[in-house]
Amino acid sequence: MERLNRTTAPQAKRYTEKVIQFGEGNFLRAFIEWIIWKTNQKTDFDGSVVVVQPIEKGMVSWLNEQDGLYHLNLQGLQNGEPVDSVDLIDVISRGINPYEEFDAYLKLAEQAEMRFVISNTTEAGIAFDPSCKLDDAPASSYPGKLTQLLYHRWEYFKGDKSKGFIIFPCELIFENGKHLKECIRQYIDLWKLPEGFRAWFEESCGVYSTLVDRIVPGYPRDTAAQLCERVGYQDNLLDKAEIFHLWVIEAPKEVATEFPADKAGLNVLFVPSEAPYHERKVTLLNGPHTVLSPVGYLCGLDTVKQCCEDPEVGQYVKKVMFDELLPTLNLPKEELEKFAADVMERFRNPFVKHFVTSIMLNSFPKFKTRDLPGLKTYLERKGELPVGLVLGLAAICTYYKGGKRGDDEIVPNDDPKITGLLQELWATEDPAKVADGVLGAEFIWGEDLRAIPGLQRLLGKALALIHLEGMRSAVRAII
Numbered sequence: 233m234e235r236l237n238r239t240t241a242p243q244a245k246r247y248t249e250k251v252i253q254f255g256e257g258n259f260l261r262a263f264i265e266w267i268i269w270k271t272n273q274k275t276d277f278d279g280s281v282v283v284v285q286p287i288e289k290g291m292v293s294w295l296n297e298q299d300g301l302y303h304l305n306l307q308g309l310q311n312g313e314p315v316d317s318v319d320l321i322d323v324i325s326r327g328i329n330p331y332e333e334f335d336a337y338l339k340l341a342e343q344a345e346m347r348f349v350i351s352n353t354t355e356a357g358i359a360f361d362p363s364c365k366l367d368d369a370p371a372s373s374y375p376g377k378l379t380q381l382l383y384h385r386w387e388y389f390k391g392d393k394s395k396g397f398i399i400f401p402c403e404l405i406f407e408n409g410k411h412l413k414e415c416i417r418q419y420i421d422l423w424k425l426p427e428g429f430r431a432w433f434e435e436s437c438g439v440y441s442t443l444v445d446r447i448v449p450g451y452p453r454d455t456a457a458q459l460c461e462r463v464g465y466q467d468n469l470l471d472k473a474e475i476f477h478l479w480v481i482e483a484p485k486e487v488a489t490e491f492p493a494d495k496a497g498l499n500v501l502f503v504p505s506e507a508p509y510h511e512r513k514v515t516l517l518n519g520p521h522t523v524l525s526p527v528g529y530l531c532g533l534d535t536v537k538q539c540c541e542d543p544e545v546g547q548y549v550k551k552v553m554f555d556e557l558l559p560t561l562n563l564p565k566e567e568l569e570k571f572a573a574d575v576m577e578r579f580r581n582p583f584v585k586h587f588v589t590s591i592m593l594n595s596f597p598k599f600k601t602r603d604l605p606g607l608k609t610y611l612e613r614k615g616e617l618p619v620g621l622v623l624g625l626a627a628i629c630t631y632y633k634g635g636k637r638g639d640d641e642i643v644p645n646d647d648p649k650i651t652g653l654l655q656e657l658w659a660t661e662d663p664a665k666v667a668d669g670v671l672g673a674e675f676i677w678g679e680d681l682r683a684i685p686g687l688q689r690l691l692g693k694a695l696a697l698i699h700l701e702g703m704r705s706a707v708r709a710i711i
Contacts, residue, residue, distance in 0.1 A: 236465040238299040244322035247272060247280035252340055252381070252397075254286045254351035254374055256295055256327060258450035258590075262304055262473035264350055264402065267493050267500065268323045274496035279348075282340060283327040286353045286374050292327035294469060300324030303463050305452060307583030308475035315475045316583060318463055330377060334369040337377075341385035344395070348491065349378065351412075352402040352444075355597040356647060360415045366423040375415035379423075382416070382437065386429045396436030398487060402444045404518060405601060406510050409441035409482065438487065443510045445478040445517065447536075447578055449586040474584055478513075482506040508563065515561055516568070517575050518602045520553045522595065523624025525588035526631040530703035532638075536586040540579045544704060547711040548620060550576070556618035560609035593645045595628045596676050604677070608684070617690055619710045626694035627703065629670055633658045650676060663695035 234240040251268065253260060264281075271277045283300070285292040295302075301324070306317045330337035340346060351357070353374045364376035371377050382397065389395040401408040416439070420430050452459060452472040459470055479493070479500045493500040503509070521536070527548060528539035539545045553575070558568050579586075603621050610618040632644045632654035644651050650673075657669040667688050671681035682688050697706045 233460060233464070233466045236298050236301050236303075236467045236469075238301060240465065241301055241320065244299075244301055244320060245272075246325070247278050247323060248345055249282055249325050249343060250277075250279035250345055251281040251348045251350060252284060252346060253281045254284050254349070254357075254377070255353055256283045256285055256291050257352070258471050259444075259446075259448045260350070260352050260402070261302065261321065261324075261469070262448040262450075262471045263444060263446050263477065263479070264352075265321050265323050266304055266306075266319075266473075267477070267479065267496075267498055269319070269321050270498055271491075271493045271496045272323065275492045277492060280323050280325040281350075283324055284337060284340075284377075285327065285329045285331070286351070286357065286377070288331045290329065291469075292329045295324060295327040298467070298469055300326060301467075302469035302471060303459065303465075303467050305455075305459055305470065305472045306475050307472070308578075308581050310475050314583070318459060320463070321471075330370040337370065338381065338384045341381050342388050344389075347398060349381075349397050349399040350402060351378075351400075354594050355403055355405055355601050356594050358401060358403050358405060358408060358411050358415060360418045362422060364419065364422075366425075371419075373415075375412060376419055378412075379416050379419040382433060383425060383429055386432050391428055391432050393432065393436045396432065396438070398490065399437060399439040400442050400481065401439070402442055404444070404514065404598075406507070406514070407441050409439045413439040438483065440481055440483040440487065441506050442482065443478070443480040443506045443513060445513050446473055446476060447581070447584065447586055448473040449584050450590055452585070453587075454585060472584065474578060474581055476578060478509075480506045480509045511561060512563060512568070512571055514602055515557050515606055516553060516572050517578075518598070519557050519606055520549055520575070520579075521591050522598045522602045523552060523621060523627065524549045525591040526595065526627035527624060527703060527707065529588045529592070530627055530630060530637065530698070531707065534585075534587055534589075536579050536588060536591075537581065537584070539588065540576060544707050544711060548623075548707050549579070551711060552618075552620040552624065556610055556620050557603075557606045559613065560606045592628075592631065594647070595631070595644070596646060596650050599625060599628060600677055604681075607687075611684065617684075617686055619690070619694075622687065622690050623694050623706055623710060625670075626691055626698055626706070629654065629666055629691075629695060630698050630703070663699050664692040666695055667692035 303318050304321050328337050357374045361373040364371040401412045449472050481502050488502040524539045528545050533539050553572050607621045634642050657666045
């Protein structure tokens with residue numbers, strides 16, 4: 233079987249490079265690239281993507297080995313009918329690792345037809361790092377790298393106002409555009425960049441908040457061989473996602489004119505405010521995802537579907553979603569219950585194996601943005617803590633202890649400072665000290681969570697129960 237590339241797959245098309253994308257992971261390839269691919273088919277957009285690897289170790293080399301080509305398998309129910317499609321996605325033109333090709337990275341700014349910047353660098357990615365320098369090759373943070381690129385473009389085109397970028401961050405942070413814009417302003421101040429550049433950035437570049445929604449299990453390990461047989465190529469970058477998709481972009485209509493994805497029959501919305509869509513989705517989809525994953529994994533389950541269908545973990549998921557998170561939202565109850573029921577149906581998608589380990593990347597930042605607000609609102613409205621969410625946090629802490637689950641090695645993937653803290657705390661073998669240390673880690677939360685009444689005691693109790701009797705016993709205790 234031939235290896236997939238543009239020589240073995242001459243049917244792959246080439247488009248004009250218009251998009252710079254920070255991130256090469258499964259989600260972006262199953263969401264953004266697919267949307268651009270559909271937009272190319274249905275409109276005259278004619279755009280391709282140059283992928284920039286946002287961290288030192290990544291998979292851009294894999295992309296380049298296949299000339300940016302890969303297949304996307306979409307599965308799910310659409311209008312009540314099953315969908316199981318496999319398409320060749322051909323919109324990535326090349327990938328660049330700025331840690332090895334910094335000059336090539338900066339030269340992207342010199343391409344006149346480049347217009348869009350899209351990113352998904354996880355919740356931890358949009359952050360200001362004051363240690364970054366303008367002459368770093370590259371700056372360590374994503375906003376630092378982007379500021380370097382913008383400044384080079386301003387210099388190269390001598391401040392031409394028509395050469396600004398339209399920037400769509402897709403990180404799951406509320407008002408991600410505003411956060412990214414503020415980080416760039418901080419770098420302008422830190423690096424003492426010219427006022428002319430500041431004015432060009434403010435007037436000629438648009439940084440727009442967005443909300444993304446599609447469940448992406450990623451590489452289909454269990455069906456990869458069959459899919460390769462189906463498409464006739466050895467494809468090491470196979471990707472898999474549900475059929476459902478939603479991209480909400482808080483931007484004026486003139487942006488939609490330049491990026492006409494909403495004209496391609498896609499669920500892409502240009503709206504005055506993404507706030508109501510964001511709160512609903514983050515709370516009722518991502519919130520349960522974040523806690524069901526470590527709870528399910530430590531109960532011996534591997535996929536979201538297994539978690540939802542397990543007699544005990546399934547009850548836990550419903551408790552968190554319907555009893556604890558849903559009451560913290562302000563939209564009409566019937567609308568919220570319908571959305572939550574739809575989410576449960578998506579979680580149980582019979583076509584998709586969404587492995588919980590793929591969700592547990594950067595679990596602490598995810599809990600902070602997805603579940604902590606609900607925990608606080610629940611306490612405020614009910615006068616008590618939501619035991620399911622607290623158990624989810626305890627499960628995250630336990631997962632970060634490492635060790636083994638059966639024959640599987642548990643290897644948490646997060647900021648080394650966070651993983652190091654958890655290893656240090658668990659070395660005490662005292663759940664109470666783990667609870668105290670985690671909640672008091674202001675570098676994780678931006679505050680001291682020990683100030684939340686009763687949280688330290690309840691978290692310590694949950695950790696002790698998991699430690700002594702196992703995860704299932706802890707789940708049974710609250711359902």
